[in-house]
Amino acid sequence: MANGSRLVDLVQTRIEEFLADRGSILLDIGTDLGAPLEFSRRFLSGGKRFRARFCHAGWRAVIGPADLDPAPVVAAAAALELFHAAALVHDDLIDNSDTRRGAPSAHRLFERLHGDSGWSGDAAEYGRASAILLGDLILGWSDELLDEGLARLDDAAAARAARAEFMRMRTEVAAGQYLDILEERAWSTRGEHAQRELAERVVVYKSAKYSIVAPLRIGAAIAGATPAQQDALGEFGLPLGIAFQLRDDLLGVYGDPDVTGKPAGDDLREGKRTLLVAIARERLDPGRRRILDELLGDPALTAEQVAVLQQTIAECGAVDEVESIISTQLERAYTALDAARIDDAAEAELRALGASVTRRTS
């Protein structure tokens, strides 16, 4: 089970099994529920499965070479993927994103269903309403799948600890998401010097803890980790998670649309106040900073304006600074990993995962 692609298969199978079970409740109520079920399946196939893989790696780091039943950790890993799918359905709605992984986002799928079915009323409104409900449904399911996994665990204290980690993650990521949409609007009322710190707070809660630290800790908790083991994983996970998000910030501005599945400069049109933007603002002269502020968040930015922004942010040295922070954080993560007492195979798995989340192009 050490093999990454084998884990991804196990997680996919567990998700399909779970959706078949819950889907039968839906279809018993009415065939009209086939559409949301089908869309939930679509959002739960594919994806990079980073959270599932970190969850498994956290478990592996604690159990070492022991040969334990992977069913509880596979279910927890699958539950994290459900949670993430639900968050993305709502996120795309919040950000007004038309696409997800190169395909239509959930609210656009429902909108299209409305158009194709000849129903009355506003298709976009129906799309948004349905996507809110789909996200709620999958959110509830994520928790149920976690429970199914933890019920198979003999160690009741480990199950309680894993659930507590999952709960804290849920609250913290909601807080991080709220701060993210808040800073998109509130930045102009913040002091110039506060913006970097506020952007860092979003990075930590919306991304680093949520995408890496929490999955690691949930997996470790299932394995019965000691507080010292949890701390060691956190010291690796937090800087890695920061590096992960900074790579995401760069991809949101400079990513290749064919690879990311998102339009070029997507974050610029959305007006995300990322750390990259905060650093650029510190580096730009007042004139250019004003141009950045004026263009950022305009959903109608032309390709030329996107190119101007890309160039402005790069030329002031912000991209280099972010790349340098990524390197520093990665180094910090690997140093922590070296210091941790983890068996060699698990350490190699964590190291490989670290590389894949920070060197990716999508």
Next chain:
Amino acid sequence: MANGSRLVDLVQTRIEEFLADRGSILLDIGTDLGAPLEFSRRFLSGGKRFRARFCHAGWRAVIGPADLDPAPVVAAAAALELFHAAALVHDDLIDNSDTRRGAPSAHRLFERLHGDSGWSGDAAEYGRASAILLGDLILGWSDELLDEGLARLDDAAAARAARAEFMRMRTEVAAGQYLDILEERAWSTRGEHAQRELAERVVVYKSAKYSIVAPLRIGAAIAGATPAQQDALGEFGLPLGIAFQLRDDLLGVYGDPDVTGKPAGDDLREGKRTLLVAIARERLDPGRRRILDELLGDPALTAEQVAVLQQTIAECGAVDEVESIISTQLERAYTALDAARIDDAAEAELRALGASVTRRTS
């Protein structure tokens, strides 16, 4: 603990205790999270607490006169109120409702916060985005509060059964809500004879099971109910729940705005395809039916148009028919209650609750 208002106090205290605990996680992250925390408190004070009361009544019906620790059922009852608050936050967004219990709905509160704070961007968009996240946060919390209650239960099988009831409720109500918004748009493509049945399906899943049967069953499960006891409660709860929703349908069209806290004829402007509407459509001649179809769902209906619709629906006999169904369903519920082997005090509590949910004016 038999006293209804005492239960409501215990539930309120439990909710406040829980919010104080989770609120401290939020405030540790940043004081900017004070606003969503304050709004969640606001939506969790007051309300009729029907779901909490049915949960407690279901528990009481099974334990009889025994004097057991009420903490687990109080937590479960409080969890149902959290779940309901989250559902209402999202529901108001879905329905574009400006008010809830005579006060601004969550997205309007956030919208106002934006306006008062001098932030940039669109206030309404920020309001909607924040309300999605607030609902998600409270949704997760409801599940955590249930868990805290069940953790105090010695009977592990009872805890598992209660959780299974809660999970099924979550899936079924999401299905019912989806069918509700679907029928609002799809009705015109349905056969004339199917509309009553489709409206009934929404009544059962969105309301009867969710608001009454599930709370009863969760409370009963905590008390270690046998399948026969659960069936008996279901035979009482389902017809009562149908009657409850039909009262709601009538209030949505004829309710006094000063009492309901919602604008007059709110359901008419929203275009809800209730059973009341389905029955009216069956009874109206084609000309009047066309007028009903044209006006229903127009958010800009004038007070005069609302009055015309109210009169049209009443004059065709639909209101009388709905009142008669309410009576029949209530009778069925009470007959089931008489047949159930429940101690006298619990039976009296259920009977009083039944009366209060079907005779209410708000």
